[in-house]
Amino acid sequence: MRQEIVITGxxxxxxxxxxxxxxxxxxxxxxxxxxxxxRLQTIHSLPVGEVKYxxxxxxxxxxxxxxxxxxxxxxxxxxAVEEALRQANIPNPAGALRIALxxxxxxxxxxxxxxxxxxxxxxxxxxxxxxTHNCGACTELIADxxxxxxxxxxxxxxxxxxxxxxxxxxxLLGSGRADIVVAGGSECLTQFHLNGFNALMILDPEPxxxxxxNRAGLxxxxxxxxxxMETKRNAEKRQAKPLCGLSGYANxxxxxxxxxxxxxxxxxxxxxxxxxxxxxxxxxxxxxxxxHGTGTQNNDLSEGKAIERVFGKNIPPVSSTKAFTGHATxxxxxxxxxISILALLHNFIPVNLNFQHQIEELNFEPYSRQTPGNVRRxxxxxxxxxxxFGGNNTSLVFSKIPECGRNKIYLSSxxxxxxxxxLTDSWMDAPIHCQDRYVRAVDPDYRQYFxxxxxxxxxxxxxxxxxxxxxxxxxxxxxxxxxxxTGTGFGCVENTGLFLNAMLREGEKFLQPTHFMQSTHNxxxxxxxxxRQSYGYNSTCLHKGISFECALLDAYIQLNNKQIQTALVGxxxxxxxxxxxxxxxxxxxxxxxxxxxxxxxxxxxxxxGDKTLCLLEEIEMVYTGNITEYQxxxxxxxxxxxxxxxxxxxxxxxxxxxxxxxxxxxSALFPNKKLLRYKHLFGESYTAPAFGVYAAAICLxxxxxxxxxxxxxxxxxxxxxxxxxxxxxxxxKTHSFILLSSC
Amino acid sequence: MEHLIxxxxxxxxxxxxxxxxxxxxxxxxxxxxxxxxxxxxIDVLELIVLLGKNYGINVKEASQGREIFQSVRVMAEYIRxxxxx
Numbered sequence: 100m101r102q103e104i105v106i107t108g109x110x111x112x113x114x115x116x117x118x119x120x121x122x123x124x125x126x127x128x129x130x131x132x133x134x135x136x137x138r139l140q141t142i143h144s145l146p147v148g149e150v151k152y153x154x155x156x157x158x159x160x161x162x163x164x165x166x167x168x169x170x171x172x173x174x175x176x177x178x179a180v181e182e183a184l185r186q187a188n189i190p191n192p193a194g195a196l197r198i199a200l201x202x203x204x205x206x207x208x209x210x211x212x213x214x215x216x217x218x219x220x221x222x223x224x225x226x227x228x229x230x231t232h233n234c235g236a237c238t239e240l241i242a243d244x245x246x247x248x249x250x251x252x253x254x255x256x257x258x259x260x261x262x263x264x265x266x267x268x269x270x271l272l273g274s275g276r277a278d279i280v281v282a283g284g285s286e287c288l289t290q291f292h293l294n295g296f297n298a299l300m301i302l303d304p305e306p307x308x309x310x311x312x313n314r315a316g317l318x319x320x321x322x323x324x325x326x327x328m329e330t331k332r333n334a335e336k337r338q339a340k341p342l343c344g345l346s347g348y349a350n351x352x353x354x355x356x357x358x359x360x361x362x363x364x365x366x367x368x369x370x371x372x373x374x375x376x377x378x379x380x381x382x383x384x385x386x387x388x389x390x391h392g393t394g395t396q397n398n399d400l401s402e403g404k405a406i407e408r409v410f411g412k413n414i415p416p417v418s419s420t421k422a423f424t425g426h427a428t429x430x431x432x433x434x435x436x437x438i439s440i441l442a443l444l445h446n447f448i449p450v451n452l453n454f455q456h457q458i459e460e461l462n463f464e465p466y467s468r469q470t471p472g473n474v475r476r477x478x479x480x481x482x483x484x485x486x487x488f489g490g491n492n493t494s495l496v497f498s499k500i501p502e503c504g505r506n507k508i509y510l511s512s513x514x515x516x517x518x519x520x521x522l523t524d525s526w527m528d529a530p531i532h533c534q535d536r537y538v539r540a541v542d543p544d545y546r547q548y549f550x551x552x553x554x555x556x557x558x559x560x561x562x563x564x565x566x567x568x569x570x571x572x573x574x575x576x577x578x579x580x581x582x583x584x585t586g587t588g589f590g591c592v593e594n595t596g597l598f599l600n601a602m603l604r605e606g607e608k609f610l611q612p613t614h615f616m617q618s619t620h621n622x623x624x625x626x627x628x629x630x631r632q633s634y635g636y637n638s639t640c641l642h643k644g645i646s647f648e649c650a651l652l653d654a655y656i657q658l659n660n661k662q663i664q665t666a667l668v669g670x671x672x673x674x675x676x677x678x679x680x681x682x683x684x685x686x687x688x689x690x691x692x693x694x695x696x697x698x699x700x701x702x703x704x705x706x707x708g709d710k711t712l713c714l715l716e717e718i719e720m721v722y723t724g725n726i727t728e729y730q731x732x733x734x735x736x737x738x739x740x741x742x743x744x745x746x747x748x749x750x751x752x753x754x755x756x757x758x759x760x761x762x763x764x765x766s767a768l769f770p771n772k773k774l775l776r777y778k779h780l781f782g783e784s785y786t787a788p789a790f791g792v793y794a795a796a797i798c799l800x801x802x803x804x805x806x807x808x809x810x811x812x813x814x815x816x817x818x819x820x821x822x823x824x825x826x827x828x829x830x831x832k833t834h835s836f837i838l839l840s841s842c
Numbered sequence: 843m844e845h846l847i848x849x850x851x852x853x854x855x856x857x858x859x860x861x862x863x864x865x866x867x868x869x870x871x872x873x874x875x876x877x878x879x880x881x882x883x884i885d886v887l888e889l890i891v892l893l894g895k896n897y898g899i900n901v902k903e904a905s906q907g908r909e910i911f912q913s914v915r916v917m918a919e920y921i922r923x924x925x926x927x
Binding site for chain 1: 857858859860861862863880884887888891894895
């Protein structure tokens, strides 16, 4: 089984500053760290992203003695790792925790080698620095500073090194060989690689302009950044708060050229696609792409083409942050991972600085100062690209994850049409008790809600669904919910019946398209979407007596994952004389119960509004099949806290067999709880549990349960209620528990 | 012809469930689709079913509908020329 990897800490040092906070401020203030070269000894007067500390200053920051053997790469790395470990609250000593350090670097100790090269050749005074030349030595210098690591590894794949270190870290965690991995990269500026890039003629003598038509190359940068990674289980075990998840990663090779990317970005395209597939995400799920975007002619065009191939016409905001930091080569993947996570945590999109003109061959431009509609928006999934020489393409996907514990989900508004006076909750005090066995909803005059042209075609289920949905959304002040999820137990039986009847009685020749069109189950949800012009998630659940609960669960999970902010959940069922007859024959309806029709809509929301009815605390569902030993249902975690539950809303009031099962289970699970009912008012249908939730929500809002809702009405009205558990079962096989509380 | 037009109007009202509309509300020469009665592509399909069911006319392509349903009068003329029952 694949382990979920979470990030519990991060540290960064770059031209933007020596910690997360400075980095965030600079990104938000759109302040670049690139300046004319100052610290590095070179004849080239080029703009670079230098860290604004000398080696001696960094040694003082780390309380190292002046004589300590270090490299600039190790010093940068140590500062970043320290910040990451502190945020993740990693204990030192580590005790039984197996902690790994996986670092990406290519330059390694080259800065010291440059400085002492002639000493190496001529004397033994600087031999210590012969040892630090190796990339792995820099990693060990970092590791030894803390003394908590029991595994070290160094990845060196040029400009994708840090991203590959993070990927390696994820795999190490997945294999169970480490409890915690600190992964990222460190790279200092050196004469060596500055000249190397200069020789390749890919350095811009001006501040770099990623994704600009007039881009002229990159500016080098330096820095270090690391993530503390662990499995979700490990984080939970040590009560560490995850910042986000590493939901996907992939590395592919262009196999095209030693330095250049393929013109159509084949490898980049594959890396992004594989990473998204690994994360189980679609391109449209990505809210921001932190591009590799070096500013070279080749990279930006190739990467841009690859982005177009993966994302088609709906390209999310794309920016390269290298005009802020410079290209920190092997550390870039770590620095940009941290920037991506900052964007995720603070819901902002870093701009692509210095952009003016769109690249002619591309059909998109990066997210820049001039992008219209530059507004705050939720950032849930970020794709971060790191491409290295050798066509080494790595894409990482960082995703928000539900925090430890549950998110608050509110039932923001709810409306119903039933046998009760339609569109009001006067049933609380003036309930109409069902009289006939065949109960039909009392429809309002729809002509005031729909034009004749709309009304003439819709069956009653559609009119009711549209009306309660409109009223629910309007009351909550929501034009377009993020998701429209419909539960229907029978579907559109009226039109289904008309079509089936005509086909079987009159033959297959002159069947009416309207009937067929409105026999499909999801026509309800699609019509609501058409009515509101809602282009988001739209789904329909049709599973016998748990259709509504399935829809509610779908909404709950998406809200809890913060994939959506609002969901319209509907429960819609209609009854016809024929269908009533069929259900009498199956025993679902007997001479004890009232057959009802359901039209309930409720808006679930991540935020509390003026009209909010209650909190939807939890929903649990279980299939017990033919097992009739219900004791194990006691395992439900929120039943264990059942002392706080004031009453249990049940589906008692259906057929005889149904009521017997309810009484059996309720006496086992809730022996001391007062039981509530709703079917005497709203009738029985497959989606009737929606009435139970609706009625419980109104009770919680009004802080009282009227006497007629109790299975034993002699109790009288109960006031001052906090929690109602809605329990429903169907055929004794499917069970749902929905916990609501006042808010 | 006038008898056929009246009968056709009653049939259209019934099959398309045009509540609140009486035969005299429908202008013989006004377009049925779009502007006039505001009918759409699904209604065109419904009217094609009506032609088949009540007049024995087999319309093969939905695209023919636009021509046939220009107005009630055009529709009536089409029926008179093509009806098989």
